[in-house]
Amino acid sequence: MTPEVPSVLSELAGLLVRNAAPDVPDAERASALGLSSMLLALAAEVWDGAAERLVQENRALAVLLDDAASEASLNLSALRAENARLRARLIEAHIAAERAGDMAREEAIWTELRASTERRKLSVSPV
Amino acid sequence: MSHPLEPRLAAYVAGRLPAASDVAVNALERISGGASRETYRFRLTYREAGQMHERRLILRRDPPASLIDTERRVEFEAYRAFHGSAVPVPRMLWLEEADAALDHPFFIAEELAGFQASPQMLFAGGYEAVLRTVAERKWTILGEIARADPRALGLTSVMDAPALDACWRRELDHWEAIFDSDEAEPQPIARAAIRRLRAHPPPPAQKLSVVHGDYRTGNFLYDDAGEIHGVLDWEMAHLGDPLEDLAWGFNPIWEFGRGLAGGLVAQDEAIAIWQSASGLVADPAALHWWILFNCVKGQGIWVGSARAFIDGGNREPIMVYPAWWLLNAQDRAILKVMGRL
Numbered sequence: 001m002t003p004e005v006p007s008v009l010s011e012l013a014g015l016l017v018r019n020a021a022p023d024v025p026d027a028e029r030a031s032a033l034g035l036s037s038m039l040l041a042l043a044a045e046v047w048d049g050a051a052e053r054l055v056q057e058n059r060a061l062a063v064l065l066d067d068a069a070s071e072a073s074l075n076l077s078a079l080r081a082e083n084a085r086l087r088a089r090l091i092e093a094h095i096a097a098e099r100a101g102d103m104a105r106e107e108a109i110w111t112e113l114r115a116s117t118e119r120r121k122l123s124v125s126p127v
Numbered sequence: 128m129s130h131p132l133e134p135r136l137a138a139y140v141a142g143r144l145p146a147a148s149d150v151a152v153n154a155l156e157r158i159s160g161g162a163s164r165e166t167y168r169f170r171l172t173y174r175e176a177g178q179m180h181e182r183r184l185i186l187r188r189d190p191p192a193s194l195i196d197t198e199r200r201v202e203f204e205a206y207r208a209f210h211g212s213a214v215p216v217p218r219m220l221w222l223e224e225a226d227a228a229l230d231h232p233f234f235i236a237e238e239l240a241g242f243q244a245s246p247q248m249l250f251a252g253g254y255e256a257v258l259r260t261v262a263e264r265k266w267t268i269l270g271e272i273a274r275a276d277p278r279a280l281g282l283t284s285v286m287d288a289p290a291l292d293a294c295w296r297r298e299l300d301h302w303e304a305i306f307d308s309d310e311a312e313p314q315p316i317a318r319a320a321i322r323r324l325r326a327h328p329p330p331p332a333q334k335l336s337v338v339h340g341d342y343r344t345g346n347f348l349y350d351d352a353g354e355i356h357g358v359l360d361w362e363m364a365h366l367g368d369p370l371e372d373l374a375w376g377f378n379p380i381w382e383f384g385r386g387l388a389g390g391l392v393a394q395d396e397a398i399a400i401w402q403s404a405s406g407l408v409a410d411p412a413a414l415h416w417w418i419l420f421n422c423v424k425g426q427g428i429w430v431g432s433a434r435a436f437i438d439g440g441n442r443e444p445i446m447v448y449p450a451w452w453l454l455n456a457q458d459r460a461i462l463k464v465m466g467r468l
Contacts, residue, residue: 001451002311002433008451011442025130027156035444042451080312087313094319110467113316117462120455126384127459 001120004080005043005050012036045123053119054079061086064112065093130155132167132229136186139228140171140235143221147173147180155186164199164362165190168238183240185217188233190441200224201285203234205337205364208280213271215357239357242348246383249344250390260353262391263400265344268355269376270404273336273369282337286366292331294368299324299420305427309434316458317426320419320465329416332368333407340364342372343381344389373401373409374417378425379460380453419464426457 015036019029051074058069058079067089070082090109097105133152141150155169167186172179189199203222210218218237226232243249249261277283289297303321306314340363348357375381376389376397383390388397398409433450435441462468 002454003436003447003450007437008447011436011447012444015444025156027158031157032444035448039444039447039451084312087315091313091315091318094315095322098322113319113458114462114467117316117455117459117468121459122452122455124452125456125459126382126453127379127456127463 001042001046004077005046006076008039009043012039042122042124050076051079054083057116057119058082058086060112060115061090064108065089129153130167132186133169135229136169137171139223140173140221144173144175147175149174149179164188183238184220185236185238186229186233187236188229189231190443199232199234199362201364202362204282204285205339205361206236208282208337209272209275209358212275214268214275215355216361217357217359239348242350242356244345244348244359246345246390249349250383250385254349254351254353257351257353258391261349261355262389262397264349264353264355265347265376265389265391266373266397266400267404268347268358269339269342269372270401270407272339272342272358273372273401273405273407275337277335277337277366280337282366286364288335288366290331291333291335291368294332294335294371295324295329295416295420298367298371298424302420302424302427305431309427309431311430311433311437314426314430314458316461317423320423320461323465324416324420324423327416329368329370329413330410332370334369335366336369336372338365338367338369338372340372341375343376343378344383344391345381368417369405369407370409370414370417371421373398374414375421375424377414377418378421378457379463380422380425380457415464419461422457422461422464426454426461429453429457 015032018024019032054076055071055074058071061067061083062069065086067086069086072078090112094106094109097109133155136155137150137152140152141147144150150171150173152169152171155167158166158168164187167188169184169186171182171184174180187199187202200222203219206216207219209216217239220235220237222234223229224232248254249258254261277286277288287297299321306317306321339358339361341360342358346358346360347355348359349355377394381389388394391397398414402409429450432446433454436446436450459468
C-alpha cells in the first residue's frame with residue numbers, strides 16, 4: 001500500500017501520544033482516533049501477505065517482460081522498489097504493444113494488470 | 128476547554144463587524160473528514176444595535192498541504208453564485224486569502240445545521256424508504272447546475288472559460304500532470320486509460336457549464352425525508368462540459384459497493400432525471416468517455432493524497448485513508464469501465 005505501512009504506523013504512534021494529552025478537543029481526538037483505527041485495521045489485513053504478494057507479482061512481471069526479478073532482499077521496501085521498476089517496464093511494454101497492434105501481447109498485459117488488482121484487493125474494497 | 132483558534136477567529140470577525148461589540152467565538156470543533164480543507168463549526172456571539180446575536184458558522188481553512196490544491200476564491204465564488212437559487216448552498220460570509228489571521232487562507236459561511244452528509248449513514252438501513260427521493264433531488268440539482276449560465280452567475284471572472292471543444296483536453300492535461308508530479312509508484316492501469324482517452328476524445332461540450340467537480344453522494348446534506356438542503360465541497364469547481372459532472376457520480380467507486388449509481392438508483396434512472404432537469408442530452412459514448420476520465424481523475428486525487436503524506440506536507444491520517452482504501456479500488460473501477468474486469 002502507498003504510503004508505505006511503516007511510515008504510516010510511525011506517524012500513528014506519534015498521533016496516539018499527542019491525543020493522550022488532556023488539552024486535545026474531544027471532536028478532534030475522536031476523529032483522529034477513528035481514522036487511526038481504520039488505518040490500523042487495513043495495515044493488519046495486508047501485513048501477513050505483503051511479501052508473498054510482491055514476490056508473486058514480481059515473478060509474474062519478470063516472466064511477462066522476459067526480465068529477472070531481483071530477490072536479493074526480501075525486505076518489503078526492496079521488493080516494492082523492484083515492483084516499481086518492473087511496473088514501469090510494463091508501461092513501456094504496453095505502449096509498444098499498442099503501437100505494434102500486438103493484440104495477444106496487449107491481452108497478456110491486461111490479464112496481468114487485472115491479476116494485480118486481485119492481489120491487492122482489500123476486504124473493504126468498494127469495487 | 129476552549130480551542131486555541133477561538134480568540135484568533137473572534138479577533139478576525141470583530142474586524143469584519145465594525146458595528147459589533149463583545150464579539151466571541153466558542154464551541155469551535157473540527158468536523159471529521161475534509162481532506163482538502165480543515166472544516167470547523169463554531170458559535171459566534173456579538174452585540175449590535177443594543178441586541179445580542181448568535182450565529183452558527185463554518186470555518187473552512189486550507190491545510191498545510193492538501194489532497195486537492197485549489198484556489199479558495201474559486202470555491203467561495205461558486206458557493207456565492209448559487210446561493211438563493213434552485214441549487215441549495217450555504218451562505219458565504221467572508222473570504223480571507225492572507226495567512227496573517229489564521230496562518231492559512233480560509234472562508235467563513237453560515238452552517239446548515241441539523242442535516243446529515245454521511246453516505247454510510249444513508250446506506251445503513253434507516254433511509255431505504257427515501258433513497259429514491261434523494262436520487263431525484265440529487266440529479267435534479269445537478270441538472271440545475273448544468274443548466275445554469277456561468278456568465279450570468281458572474282463566474283467567468285474567476286474561472287477559465289475553455290472553448291467547447293477544449294473542455295476534455297484541459298481536464299485530461301491537468302490530471303495527467305498530477306500523475307507526472309505526484310505518483311509514488313508507476314500506475315500502469317491509469318496510464319493505459321489516459322492513452323485510451325487521448326486516442327478517442329469525446330465530442331465538443333453541448334454548452335459551457337459550471338462543473339461542481341466532486342458531485343457525489345457524501346457531498347450534500349440530506350434530511351430524514353430525503354430532501355437535499357446543501358451542496359458542499361465546491362473546491363474543484365470549474366467551467367467545462369456538463370457531462371463531466373454527471374459522469375463523476377458514475378465512477379464505480381461512488382456506488383459504495385451497492386451496484387447503483389451513487390448507491391441510490393440505476394444509472395439509467397439517474398441519467399433520465401438529469402436530462403429532464405438540465406434540458407441536456409447525455410450521449411452514451413460521450414458519457415462513457417467522461418466516466419473513464421473521472422476514474423482517472425479519482426486516481427489522480429488518491430495519488431495526490433499519498434504524495435501529500437509522503438512529502439510531509441500533511442501527515443494527518445485523512446491523507447492516508449483515501450490512498451490505502453481507494454488506490455487499488457480505483458484501478459479496478461478503471462478496468463470495469465474499460466470492460467477489462
